[in-house]
Amino acid sequence: MPKRKDIKKILIIGSGPIVIGQACEFDYSGTQACKVLKQEGFKIVLVNSNPATIMTDPEVADRTYIEPITAEAVEKIIAKERPDALLPTLGGQTALNTTVELADKGVLKKYKVETIGANIKAIKKGEDRQLFKAAMEKIGLDLPKSGRAYNLDEALAVAKKIGFPLIIRPSFTLGGVGGSIAYNIEEFRVLAKRGLESSMISEILVEESVLGWKEFELEVMRDLKDNVVVICTIENFDPMGIHTGDSITVAPIQTLTDKQYQLMRDAAIACIREIGVETGGSNIQFAVHPENGRMVIIEMNPRVSRSSALSSKATGFPIAKIAAKLAVGYTLDEITNDITRSTPACFEPAIDYCVVKVPRFTFEKFSLANNTLGISMKSVGEAMAIGRTFKEALQKGLRSLEIKKFGLESIIFNNLDDIKIENGLLEKIYQKLRQPNAERIFYIGDAFRANLDIDKIYELTKIDRWFLHNIKEIIDCERELLKNKPKLSGELLKKAKEFGFSDRQLAKLLSLSETQIHALRKSMNILPDFKLVDTCAAEFMAHTPYFYSTYDR
Amino acid sequence: MQAFLALEDGKVFKGRSFGSSGERTGEVVFNTSMAGYQEIITDPSYKGQIVVMTYPLMGNYGVNKEDAESRRPFLEGFVVKEYSKIASNWVKEQSLGEYLKENNILGIEGIDTRELTLHIREKGAMKAVLSTKDSDEASLIKKAQSCSGLVGIDLVKEVSVSRKYNYPHIKDAAYKVAVLDCGVKYNILRNLARHHCNVIVFPAQATCKEILDSGVDGVLLSNGPGDPAAVDYVVRTVRNLIGKIPIFGICLGHQMLGLALGGKTYKLKFGHHGANHPVKDLRTGKVSITAQNHGFCVDIDSLNKKDIELTHVNLNDATLEGLRHKKLPLFCVQFHPEASPGPHDAGYLFAEFTKLMRKSKKRKN
Numbered sequence A: 001m002p003k004r005k006d007i008k009k010i011l012i013i014g015s016g017p018i019v020i021g022q023a024c025e026f027d028y029s030g031t032q033a034c035k036v037l038k039q040e041g042f043k044i045v046l047v048n049s050n051p052a053t054i055m056t057d058p059e060v061a062d063r064t065y066i067e068p069i070t071a072e073a074v075e076k077i078i079a080k081e082r083p084d085a086l087l088p089t090l091g092g093q094t095a096l097n098t099t100v101e102l103a104d105k106g107v108l109k110k111y112k113v114e115t116i117g118a119n120i121k122a123i124k125k126g127e128d129r130q131l132f133k134a135a136m137e138k139i140g141l142d143l144p145k146s147g148r149a150y151n152l153d154e155a156l157a158v159a160k161k162i163g164f165p166l167i168i169r170p171s172f173t174l175g176g177v178g179g180s181i182a183y184n185i186e187e188f189r190v191l192a193k194r195g196l197e198s199s200m201i202s203e204i205l206v207e208e209s210v211l212g213w214k215e216f217e218l219e220v221m222r223d224l225k226d227n228v229v230v231i232c233t234i235e236n237f238d239p240m241g242i243h244t245g246d247s248i249t250v251a252p253i254q255t256l257t258d259k260q261y262q263l264m265r266d267a268a269i270a271c272i273r274e275i276g277v278e279t280g281g282s283n284i285q286f287a288v289h290p291e292n293g294r295m296v297i298i299e300m301n302p303r304v305s306r307s308s309a310l311s312s313k314a315t316g317f318p319i320a321k322i323a324a325k326l327a328v329g330y331t332l333d334e335i336t337n338d339i340t341r342s343t344p345a346c347f348e349p350a351i352d353y354c355v356v357k358v359p360r361f362t363f364e365k366f367s368l369a370n371n372t373l374g375i376s377m378k379s380v381g382e383a384m385a386i387g388r389t390f391k392e393a394l395q396k397g398l399r400s401l402e403i404k405k406f407g408l409e410s411i412i413f414n415n416l417d418d419i420k421i422e423n424g425l426l427e428k429i430y431q432k433l434r435q436p437n438a439e440r441i442f443y444i445g446d447a448f449r450a451n452l453d454i455d456k457i458y459e460l461t462k463i464d465r466w467f468l469h470n471i472k473e474i475i476d477c478e479r480e481l482l483k484n485k486p487k488l489s490g491e492l493l494k495k496a497k498e499f500g501f502s503d504r505q506l507a508k509l510l511s512l513s514e515t516q517i518h519a520l521r522k523s524m525n526i527l528p529d530f531k532l533v534d535t536c537a538a539e540f541m542a543h544t545p546y547f548y549s550t551y552d553r
Numbered sequence B: 001m002q003a004f005l006a007l008e009d010g011k012v013f014k015g016r017s018f019g020s021s022g023e024r025t026g027e028v029v030f031n032t033s034m035a036g037y038q039e040i041i042t043d044p045s046y047k048g049q050i051v052v053m054t055y056p057l058m059g060n061y062g063v064n065k066e067d068a069e070s071r072r073p074f075l076e077g078f079v080v081k082e083y084s085k086i087a088s089n090w091v092k093e094q095s096l097g098e099y100l101k102e103n104n105i106l107g108i109e110g111i112d113t114r115e116l117t118l119h120i121r122e123k124g125a126m127k128a129v130l131s132t133k134d135s136d137e138a139s140l141i142k143k144a145q146s147c148s149g150l151v152g153i154d155l156v157k158e159v160s161v162s163r164k165y166n167y168p169h170i171k172d173a174a175y176k177v178a179v180l181d182c183g184v185k186y187n188i189l190r191n192l193a194r195h196h197c198n199v200i201v202f203p204a205q206a207t208c209k210e211i212l213d214s215g216v217d218g219v220l221l222s223n224g225p226g227d228p229a230a231v232d233y234v235v236r237t238v239r240n241l242i243g244k245i246p247i248f249g250i251c252l253g254h255q256m257l258g259l260a261l262g263g264k265t266y267k268l269k270f271g272h273h274g275a276n277h278p279v280k281d282l283r284t285g286k287v288s289i290t291a292q293n294h295g296f297c298v299d300i301d302s303l304n305k306k307d308i309e310l311t312h313v314n315l316n317d318a319t320l321e322g323l324r325h326k327k328l329p330l331f332c333v334q335f336h337p338e339a340s341p342g343p344h345d346a347g348y349l350f351a352e353f354t355k356l357m358r359k360s361k362k363r364k365n
Helices: A025-039 A071-081 A092-104 A120-127 A129-138 A152-162 A185-198 A258-275 A306-315 A319-327 A390-400 A425-434 A440-449 A454-461 A465-483 A490-498 A503-510 A514-523 B037-041 B096-102 B113-123 B137-146 B186-194 B208-213 B232-241 B252-260 B345-364
Strands: A009-013 A043-047 A063-065 A085-087 A146-149 A166-170 A180-182 A204-208 A214-222 A228-236 A249-251 A280-288 A295-301 A354-360 A381-387 A529-533 A546-550 B002-007 B012-017 B023-031 B049-053 B077-079 B106-109 B126-131 B175-181 B197-203 B218-221 B247-250 B265-281 B287-298 B308-314 B320-325 B330-333
Touching: A009 A025, A009 A071, A009 A092, A025 A043, A025 A306, A025 A319, A043 A071, A063 A071, A071 A092, A092 A120, A120 A129, A120 A258, A129 A146, A129 A258, A129 A295, A146 A152, A152 A166, A152 A185, A152 A204, A166 A185, A180 A185, A185 A204, A214 A258, A214 A306, A214 A319, A228 A258, A228 A306, A249 A306, A258 A280, A258 A295, A280 A306, A280 A319, A306 A319, A306 A354, A306 A381, A354 A390, A381 A390, A381 A546, A390 A465, A425 A440, A425 A454, A440 A454, A440 A465, A454 A465, A465 A490, A465 A503, A490 A514, A503 A514, B002 B106, B002 B137, B012 B137, B023 B077, B023 B113, B023 B137, B023 B265, B023 B287, B037 B049, B037 B096, B049 B113, B096 B106, B106 B126, B113 B265, B126 B137, B175 B186, B175 B232, B175 B345, B186 B197, B186 B345, B208 B232, B218 B252, B218 B345, B232 B252, B247 B252, B247 B345, B252 B265, B252 B287, B252 B320, B252 B330, B265 B320, B287 B320, B287 B345, B308 B330, B330 B345
Parallel strands: A009 A043, A009 A085, A043 A063, B023 B049, B049 B077, B077 B106, B175 B197, B175 B218, B218 B247, B247 B330
Antiparallel strands: A146 A204, A166 A180, A166 A204, A214 A228, A214 A280, A228 A249, A249 A354, A280 A295, A354 A381, A529 A546, B002 B012, B002 B126, B012 B106, B023 B126, B265 B287, B265 B308, B308 B320, B320 B330
16 A cells, blocks of 8 residues: 555654653654654654654754643644644653543544554553453453452452462553552552552552563564564563563573464464554563463553664664554555665564663662662663674673673672682572562672572572573683683683673783783684674675674684 | 584585584575574475574574474584573473484584575575584585585485375364375474364375375375475376366475476575565465575466466565466465464465365365
8 A cells, every 4th residue: 555645744742751661762763753754745743842852853843842742732733733643653652641632532533633553442452451451352362360440449359369479550651650569468558559549540450470470572563454574572581570671681582482482473463453553563562481381461562662662773674664654554565674675674574693682770860769670660771782692792781881890790709710608698699689670680690600500590580591591601601711811712712702701801800901802812813793784684685784793703 | 523514615614513423415505584493403395405594592492392393304404603502491302402413413503604694695505514524624615516416306205204194183174185295394284184184195206096096185285305396206296186186285386386387497596494584465465474495486487377377476586476277276385384483474375275175075066
């Protein structure tokens, strides 16, 4: 289907101020959308209360309103501008909520504004937990057991039926605000009350805990011809119980067989169809029981999300840009893949590297905040790294956080040549592993340095053994480096670089300077290789690619 | 243990062995699937080939009995960037390395698989040798060059069953289907059973008469390895079957049908091996993301369009992906509707096959 001719002017709602849970990724997606729709000849009206964004730069939209993103303000803009269509799926939760409010107040009907991308029914079905649950049950997908409550008494009744621990999720919030986990009735009373207060419609969902289950996300796109493709698959390093925004996440999925993954793919496709997102991207989350493989669907975001921005960069597939084109009538097979220029956008990217996203926390700026992690998001940013191995990508990601760690360095031990396990240290490590926190990844490294084994660390963290084994390989390599300090072989140095050790990290380990390590590498011809991100694992020629460095020669 | 991969054009890669030891030759091809290595390793269509995985991390979830696509691995070697020393999954029974050793298949890790893939993309799939016992480059290159390759070689006889057998029968069967086994993947049989078919698997050497005498409602021509032009005896059988019974061809089965209908096949530069190929159904305009594994292709220009309708086309390179006869009950696809590994998007074709058999049965009654 070609571009729609019946719409001329499109209103795009931005995401407003940068807050925890909603940061620059929505500026990125909104800007992409504005640019591409303008190129297609549409008049773009933009509203965003945050002038410190790229999308509010003068040349991005035809008309930009720096006004509060409220139904009242947007109604006035609609009355003045009279757009034909409203694209609500690119400005995060704020835009989506505002759109629902505008529809409920009859504003969209009054001014004959059509929502494109996702219609109001689909938004409500995706966002309202009760409607979502009913929709998923209709298509035979398994969900965590749950019940809805509008007051504390109802909540207590549901809690009794399901049993602890329980997750409390308020409806219509952002970044999981007000979401919490209760392990007993006392905690539950407090948390359920808080949840009811934070929900826009005073509604909470009380849910069976899937804490410790494996967590996965699929980025899915659909067009008006009902073609559906999976752009990116993501596996969370941190299991269920930690907000995805606070989790270390990895693309693509690492620990599922193809049979298991295809069932998830089928479920995701069935989900986007049933929810009725007509065009564009959705993010769909699943939990899988690590011992018996039971798969439950957790949630779907019928819009471009934080994960879409990540998936775009991880695969080279510009989700927001394509989503905008789909919203105005194009279908996936009509759009060319920008990177290959010869193949269509109607395909699933194949990647030939591993991507790791690491969240960035700034608890030092929030002195009263507790640095333990749960289902409300606390991170303020993230770093994404690409490597040919998980180990390389993880260590690159950690040093990109700019927290003065240059890889998976120790947080406890000052002298790695002489590791002393003092009294109480193991208890401290156990506690830091058991209770998710901002520095847990470093404590896992130290747990291996303190000779804990994979099974013990798994028992404490429920992080898949595959990830733990890879971390162990980093620590084992570190030990090998320390042991061979006097006469380092080229083979070992190459291995360290393949495992993502930075020169600075190596300098510290080997008691040399960074320059000396660099010179040593050069003399041994261990030099970085720059590989392309090309959406197709080298199958086709790439034209507008970007590069990552790796040691693979 | 050290291992080497040498290509016929003189390029040599050095890595570490993680499978069995020894030496094997074959055509080296790359596969872009990110998961599903066990299905790939056990796909008989890879007979005669050394497979390079473009996704760098392999072995992560081990292997298990359910995911096998045939009785044993048939490929000549498996090339990866990093072999996982741990296998983590609730269905895991064994590690990939153990499995390869047990089945006497060579595995090599530590290879810059992207560079190798780029090389194949530019120069085309080529003959190669994988060895753990020879480290002399000149000698290895010579071995790669003297390998017989795929063109004109009958590899089907190496993978087909030696005598016919019944696939476990199902209760609510509505059809009886003969599968001509040129290297059939189990998931084709599983899909037929799921679509209410009782299946009899015939060796590739079976004659038209044997098949028709078994009283089946339709024939499925399976996938298989190598050059379709080298299995003239199967093409002859197919030619005899045409018009007498509904036929559904998959991959090599599609190519053989193309030949039997008077078309020609040719070798692609590096083939299609992966799980993300977009294929458009020209009848509905809908796109399926398909699993593919083929080095040869039916030439669109060689087909008689008066009798033959092109039904499917590859959106990446516009090659032929499927056809049907306008009057006779037969159709075929180049890709793998049974997936495994890969998306289930094209599974609807099994229902089209049963529909074709139903129509044909009605006409007979």
